[in-house]
Each structure stands twice: as C-alpha cells, then as structure tokens.
Amino acid sequence: MKIVLSGIGTEVGKTIVSSIFCQAFELNYWKPIQSGAKEDNDSRTVEHFATNAKKIFPNSFCFQEPLSPDQAAKLEGVKIDVNKINVPDSDKLLIEPAGGLMVPLTEDGILFSDLLKKWNFPVILVSRFYLGSINHTLLSIDFLKNNGIELAGVVFTGEMNPESETIIRKKAGDIHYHFIPWNSFISKDFILEQAERLKEESTFQQLFS
Numbered sequence: 001m002k003i004v005l006s007g008i009g010t011e012v013g014k015t016i017v018s019s020i021f022c023q024a025f026e027l028n029y030w031k032p033i034q035s036g037a038k039e040d041n042d043s044r045t046v047e048h049f050a051t052n053a054k055k056i057f058p059n060s061f062c063f064q065e066p067l068s069p070d071q072a073a074k075l076e077g078v079k080i081d082v083n084k085i086n087v088p089d090s091d092k093l094l095i096e097p098a099g100g101l102m103v104p105l106t107e108d109g110i111l112f113s114d115l116l117k118k119w120n121f122p123v124i125l126v127s128r129f130y131l132g133s134i135n136h137t138l139l140s141i142d143f144l145k146n147n148g149i150e151l152a153g154v155v156f157t158g159e160m161n162p163e164s165e166t167i168i169r170k171k172a173g174d175i176h177y178h179f180i181p182w183n184s185f186i187s188k189d190f191i192l193e194q195a196e197r198l199k200e201e202s203t204f205q206q207l208f209s
Contacts, residue, residue: 001208002093003152004116005124008136009100012128013157015042016186018096021124022050024195025208027094030057032085032115033105035098036066042096049191054092060085069112070104080105087119092208095121101140113143122152122207127168128182129158137168151175152207158182178202 005021007014022029029046047056061080063072073080082105087095097103101123103112116123123144127137137154144151153176156165160179169177178201180194199205 001091002087002095002119002121003124003207004095004097004119004121005126006097006101006116006140007099007126008128008133008140012126013180013182014096014126015045016049016191017126017155017157017180018042018094019046019049019053019191020180020194020198021094021204022046022053023191024052024198025092025205026052026054027092027208028055028057028088028090029053029094029096030088030090031096031098032060033069033080033098033112034059034062035069035072036064037062038064039066046096049186049188051188052195055090057088057090057093068104069098070107074107080110082106082110082115085115100136101143113147116149117147120149122150124153124155124176124204125151126155126157129156129161129164133158134164134167138171141168141172153177153204155180176202176204176207178204 005018031042043056063076065072065075097112101113125140154172156179183190
C-alpha cells in the first residue's frame with residue numbers, strides 16, 4: 001500500500017501526523033520535495049520521532065528556503081523536473097507532499113495535484129481546526145472527488161471542534177477518521193502515546209494490514 005498524507009494547507013501538522021502513522025504502523029516514509037530545509041527537515045523529524053519507521057527515503061529535491069517548491073527552486077537556480085520524482089519501490093509507503101494538494105512545482109504551472117492524478121494513490125487528508133478550516137477542508141475533499149482520487153480518511157488536529165467535524169464528516173462520507181490534539185511541545189513520548197491511540201481508537205490500520 002502506498003498512500004499520500006496531505007493537508008488542507010500549511011502548518012496543519014502533516015509531519016507530526018506522518019511521524020505518528022509511521023510509528024503506529026511501521027511505515028516507510030518519503031517526502032518528494034522539501035522546502036525550508038534550513039529551518040526544518042521533515043525527513044529528519046520523522047526519523048527522530050518515529051523509531052518504528054522502516055526506511056526514510058531521500059528527497060527527490062531539497063531546497064533551503066521556506067517557500068513553495070517552484071519559488072524555492074528558482075532561488076537556487078534549479079528547475080524541478082517532475083520526471084525525476086520517482087516513487088520508491090516500497091510497500092507500506094507514506095508519502096508526505098509539501099503544503100496542500102495544489103502546491104506549484106514548476107514555473108510553467110505543474111502542481112503537486114498533477115502528480116497525485118498520475119500516481120492515483122489514496123489520500124489521507126490532515127485538517128486542523130481553525131477559522132476557515134471547514135471551507136479549506138471541503139474544497140480539498142471536492143478536488144479529490146472531482147479528480148477520481150480516493151479519499152481514504154481525514155485526520156483532525158488542533159483544538160477539538162465537534163461542530164466543524166460533523167459538517168466535514170457529512171461531506172467526506174464513510175471513511176476513516178481520527179483526532180490528534182495540538183501540542184506545542186512535541187516529544188518522542190507524545191508520538192508514542194498518539195501512535196498507540198491511533199492503533200486503538202481508529203480504523204486506519206485496515207489500510208496497512
């Protein structure tokens with residue numbers, strides 16, 4: 001099983017959720033394009049926190065500035081060749097893209113969503129509760145459905161908001177769901193605790209069994 005863990009935007013907790021999933025289900029991890037490596041490297045974060053992760057595959061492209069991949073690449077004089085973004089030949093692979101579903105990769109208008117359509121892997125969507133997140137989440141769900149991409153589940157993060165969750169569940173339908181509380185201090189103990197909760201309280205394990 002190869003699955004994409006994307007988000008409704010930036011700063012929704014994708015890398016922490018990725019760490020929890022890799023820890024819980026002993027997954028391999030791949031971040032195709034890393035931006036902002038001078039401040040944070042998501043592959044190293046997952047490697048540090050998810051001690052059960054089987055293998056961390058190298059980025060196809062890695063850029064220093066925390067910008068969209070097309071702009072980060074331009075600053076470094078690099079042209080992203082999407083033909084060089086090759087999915088590792090690996091089972092139980094979790095793929096974490098940069099940003100949301102439609103992040104620009106090249107100056108000529110190729111988006112990450114173009115790779116999603118090409119790969120056609122199921123998507124787990126991370127939705128953090130904040131003002132406006134219902135709109136962002138429903139737009140992301142509509143995009144996936146309208147492009148024939150399977151929405152495997154939604155992981156909610158942040159402060160719990162039952163009203164928002166109810167609205168999103170009605171739109172997303174009968175899929176896998178889980179909630180991970182927002183924590184400003186992330187530790188290995190937190191990842192372990194949340195990984196155990198994920199295994200015990202959700203049905204996501206069915207995707208990787």
